[in-house]
Amino acid sequence: xxxxxxxxxxxxxxxxxLKREMEELLLDLTDPRIDNVVKKAMEEKxxxxxxxxxxxxxxxxxxxxxxxxxxxxxx
Numbered sequence: 001x002x003x004x005x006x007x008x009x010x011x012x013x014x015x016x017x018l019k020r021e022m023e024e025l026l027l028d029l030t031d032p033r034i035d036n037v038v039k040k041a042m043e044e045k046x047x048x049x050x051x052x053x054x055x056x057x058x059x060x061x062x063x064x065x066x067x068x069x070x071x072x073x074x075x
Contacts, residue, residue, distance in 0.1 A: 018053040
């Protein structure tokens with residue numbers, strides 16, 4: 001376990017960066033040109049980024065980004 005302290009300005013910046021990363025991943029997951037194996041890795045990354053986002057964002061904000069993995073069948 002690793003922990004660190006952030007002031008409110010830093011929390012807002014981290015939240016902004018995480019939202020941008022999740023939105024980019026969501027956009028890429030809808031791109032039909034991307035192979036399913038790559039999409040599976042992107043889905044795993046999304047779940048990790050979302051887990052970090054949950055630690056800094058309000059529950060109301062988190063509900064906008066809740067997603068169930070769609071590429072589990074490709075194991």
